[in-house]
Every structure is written in structure tokens, then in C-alpha cells.
Amino acid sequence: MRNHSHCPHAWRNPQHRGRMWAASPAFRRRLFLLRSLSPCAAALPNNTSSSSSSPSTFIRLNAMAASDPVYEADAEAVVRRITPPLDRARHKGQAGKIAVIGGCREYTGAPYFAAISALKVGADLSHVFCTRDAATVIKSYSPELIVHPILEESYSVSDGERESVSSRILTEVAKWMERFDCIVVGPGLGRDSFLLDCVSNIMRHARQANIPTVVDGDGLFLITNNLSLVEGNSLAILTPNVYEYKRLVQKVLNCEVNEENASEQLTALCQKIGGITIMQKGKADIISDGKTVTQVSTFGSPRRCGGQGDILSGRFVANVVLSVSFCIFASWARHFLLTNEYPTDKSVNPMMLGCIAGSLLLRKAASHAFEKNKRSTITTDIIEFLGKSLEDICPAGH
Numbered sequence: 079m080r081n082h083s084h085c086p087h088a089w090r091n092p093q094h095r096g097r098m099w100a101a102s103p104a105f106r107r108r109l110f111l112l113r114s115l116s117p118c119a120a121a122l123p124n125n126t127s128s129s130s131s132s133p134s135t136f137i138r139l140n141a142m143a144a145s146d147p148v149y150e151a152d153a154e155a156v157v158r159r160i161t162p163p164l165d166r167a168r169h170k171g172q173a174g175k176i177a178v179i180g181g182c183r184e185y186t187g188a189p190y191f192a193a194i195s196a197l198k199v200g201a202d203l204s205h206v207f208c209t210r211d212a213a214t215v216i217k218s219y220s221p222e223l224i225v226h227p228i229l230e231e232s233y234s235v236s237d238g239e240r241e242s243v244s245s246r247i248l249t250e251v252a253k254w255m256e257r258f259d260c261i262v263v264g265p266g267l268g269r270d271s272f273l274l275d276c277v278s279n280i281m282r283h284a285r286q287a288n289i290p291t292v293v294d295g296d297g298l299f300l301i302t303n304n305l306s307l308v309e310g311n312s313l314a315i316l317t318p319n320v321y322e323y324k325r326l327v328q329k330v331l332n333c334e335v336n337e338e339n340a341s342e343q344l345t346a347l348c349q350k351i352g353g354i355t356i357m358q359k360g361k362a363d364i365i366s367d368g369k370t371v372t373q374v375s376t377f378g379s380p381r382r383c384g385g386q387g388d389i390l391s392g393r394f395v396a397n398v399v400l401s402v403s404f405c406i407f408a409s410w411a412r413h414f415l416l417t418n419e420y421p422t423d424k425s426v427n428p429m430m431l432g433c434i435a436g437s438l439l440l441r442k443a444a445s446h447a448f449e450k451n452k453r454s455t456i457t458t459d460i461i462e463f464l465g466k467s468l469e470d471i472c473p474a475g476h
């Protein structure tokens with residue numbers, strides 16, 4: 079029998095064209111959006127424990143009056159909804175391919191934490207694009223990561239070389255970009271001006287390719303000084319800590335952080351930047367896309383060791399990735415392929431669901447790690463419990 083998948087004209091056959099498209103990251107990204115938005119998704123046979131939940135039961139949509147409380151998200155239901163079942167028919171990469179853009183002379187831990195946490199919750203492949211100095215160190219932490227030593231800092235590039243080096247870096251990353259389901263920009267990136275210029279080009283490229291982009295750490299330093307990099311990008315998520323948030327508020331809203339009206343201010347910030355989702359990390363993680371606001375305040379750990387935010391950005395990525403890959407062969411997806419119809423229920427932003435799930439899993443893992451290690455808890459201990467915190471909510475089965 080003829081093997082159509084190897085035939086150069088296979089795409090002419092609608093059945094095979096569908097199969098080829100189904101294997102592509104672009105398709106999986108689209109599926110993620112569909113799955114998170116579609117009311118039909120709740121009727122899918124997988125993840126039956128969440129099958130009766132509609133989006134509005136995950137996040138109660140409050141009117142943004144200053145006195146309104148911020149509603150707690152039903153974060154466990156969100157995790158159940160977006161975590162794909164383990165399917166024996168799938169091949170490597172279908173549970174997601176992600177990339178971290180970060181890692182320089184000073185910081186090698188942050189990109190490692192972000193990249194490994196994505197693998198630990200189920201992504202298949204995790205790449206790191208970092209400077210040459212950082213690459214060998216990051217590789218030595220884990221053989222699981224695919225490390226690209228391609229970024230350069232000013233000290234290693236002469237003025238005359240800058241343009242050609244910058245374009246070589248973009249070409250290198252662009253070769254890979256279409257394969258990624260999501261990228262995270264910033265953990266351990268550093269603040270070298272030449273390096274940040276190159277990363278700005280990478281962000282613009284990712285945006286053109288419709289790749290969901292999480293911005294954390296020094297990526298937030300970059301965008302705070304260059305808001306056009308994220309303005310109007312509905313696939314961008316910012317995950318600022320208390321200081322990063324303060325700088326963002328000062329720059330964008332031209333005022334100080336107002337803890338009394340935290341949700342209102344966060345909403346205003348999202349609206350002013352336009353289109354994006356922000357998770358303000360702190361005692362509670364408050365999440366908004368400018369239309370709705372919710373929070374996750376499940377108790378985590380009293381330890382504030384560096385690196386927890388990096389896990390969160392990596393975990394968020396993984397959750398997006400997991401969602402993207404979900405039920406590629408499910409009937410509603412085939413229906414989408416055949417009819418090319420988008421769902422009309424757009425009440426819940428899938429970016430917000432990813433933030434909610436990431437926040438809960440980190441907090442649960444931090445809680446387990448603290449129970450075991452008390453004051454000596456460090457980020458590596460928390461990563462060790464990522465699997466358990468997901469397993470407790472979504473058992474992998476056999």
C-alpha cells in the first residue's frame with residue numbers, strides 16, 4: 079500500500095493534509111485557544127472530573143468597582159481542565175515544546191528552573207537560548223535540556239560586528255521559533271544593552287509567529303522600558319514580582335502601587351498596556367487581562383528563596399503547552415478541522431487559565447517542600463514536588 083505521508087503530494091489529500099496540520103505546533107497552539115474557550119471542551123471524554131465545569135465556575139467575573147472583592151479562582155478545576163491525558167498514541171513533542179530565552183554570566187539558575195519545571199509537569203522538550211558563558215553551566219545541571227549558546231553580551235562583540243551578530247542571532251532563533259508552543263523571555267537574562275536589543279528582535283519575531291510569550295525577570299525590565307514589545311499582544315503574559323510590578327506601575331500609570339485598590343489598579347495597568355495578561359505575584363497571585371480579575375491564595379510556603387518565580391514562569395509555559403497538545407484527535411478538533419469554525423464563547427481568556435494553574439501547582443509544591451525541609455527549603459526542593467502537586471489533582475493513571 080502506498081504510504082501517503084511520504085508522498086510529496088500528500089497535502090492534496092484532505093485526510094492527510096489534516097493529519098500533517100494536526101502534528102504542527104501552529105495547530106496545537108490554535109487547539110489550545112479553542113480548548114480553553116470552547117464550551118464543547120467540557121463535553122469531551124477526557125478529564126471527566128471537570129466536565130461539568132463551565133468557564134464562569136473557574137473564575138467568577140466581577141465588575142471592577144473599587145470596593146469589589148477579588149474572587150478566588152477554582153484553581154484545581156482549571157488544572158483538571160487544561161491538563162491533557164497521557165495518550166499512548168502520541169509521539170515526542172505532542173505534549174509540548176517550549177523555549178526559555180535567558181541565562182548569562184551572572185545567572186544560570188533562573189533559566190534552568192524555568193526550563194526544567196516545564197519538563198517536570200509534562201512538556202516533552204525544553205530548550206534554553208542563552209549566552210555562551212552560561213550554556214555549559216546550564217547543560218551541566220541537566221542533560222534533559224537542549225541548550226543553544228547563541229546570545230552575546232556587549233563585552234564579546236565589537237561595535238563593527240554588532241549588526242551582523244544581531245542578525246545571526248535572530249536567524250538562529252527564528253529557525254526554531256515555529257516549532258515552539260510557547261516561550262518565556264527573561265529568567266536570568268541580565269541587562270546588557272546589546273543582548274536586550276537582540277532579545278527585542280526575538281520578541282517581535284515571536285509575536286509575528288503568534289507564539290504565546292511569558293515575560294518574567296529581566297524580560298520585564300526590557301519591556302518596562304519598551305512597552306511596544308507587548309502592547310496589544312493578547313498572547314503575552316507578564317509575571318512581575320513586587321519590585322517589577324512597582325516599576326511597571328510607575329512607568330505605565332505614572333503613580334505608586336495602591337494596595338487598597340489592588341485589583342482595580344492591576345486592571346487599569348492591563349488596559350493601559352492593552353491586550354495582555356498580568357499575574358502580580360505576592361501573598362496572593364492576582365491575575366487580570368483587563369476585563370476580569372481573579373486570584374490564587376492557596377497557602378504555599380513562608381520561605382521566599384530566589385527562583386520560585388522562575389519555576390512559576392516555566393510552569394505556566396508548561397501548562398500552556400499541555401493545553402495546546404490536549405486531545406489532538408478529539409472529535410471537536412476534527413470538527414474544527416473540517417469546518418474551520420471558531421467557538422463563539424470568548425468569556426475566559428486561556429492565558430488567565432494558564433496563570434491560575436501555574437500559581438496553584440507552584441504553591442502546592444512549595445508547601446510540600448516546606449513540610450519536608452522547613453527553613454532549609456530551596457527552589458530545587460520545590461521542583462522535586464512539582465510532579466506530586468500535579469498528580470494529587472490529576473492522577474496520571476496507568
Ligand SMILES: NC(=O)C1=CN([C@@H]2O[C@H](COP(=O)(O)OP(=O)(O)OC[C@H]3O[C@@H](n4cnc5c(N)ncnc54)[C@H](O)[C@@H]3O)[C@@H](O)[C@H]2O)[C@@H](O)CC1
Nearest residue numbers: 185186187188264265266267268295296321324384385388
Ligand atoms: N539562581 C538564579 O539564577 C536566579 C536568578 N534570578 C534572576 O535575577 C535577575 C534579577 O531578578 P531580581 O528578582 O533579583 O530583580 P532585581 O534585580 O530587580 O532585584 C534585586 C533585589 O533588589 C531589591 N529591589 C529591587 N527593586 C527594589 C525596589 N524598588 N525597592 C526595594 N528593593 C528593591 C529586591 O530585594 C530584589 O530582590 C532576573 O533575571 C531573574 O530571573 C532570580 O530569579 C533569582 C534566582
Ligand SMILES: Nc1ncnc2c1ncn2[C@@H]1O[C@H](COP(=O)(O)OP(=O)(O)OP(=O)(O)O)[C@@H](O)[C@H]1O
Nearest residue numbers: 319320359360361363378383384385386387388390
Ligand atoms: N508574601 C508571600 N506569601 C506567600 N507566597 C508568596 C509571597 N510572595 C511570593 N509568593 C509566592 O512565590 C511565588 C514567586 O513569587 P516571587 O515574588 O518570589 O517571584 P520572584 O521574585 O520573581 O522570584 P524569583 O526569585 O524566581 O525571581 C509567587 O507566585 C507566590 O506564589
Ligand SMILES: [Mg+2]
Nearest residue numbers: 295319387388
Ligand atoms: Mg523573578
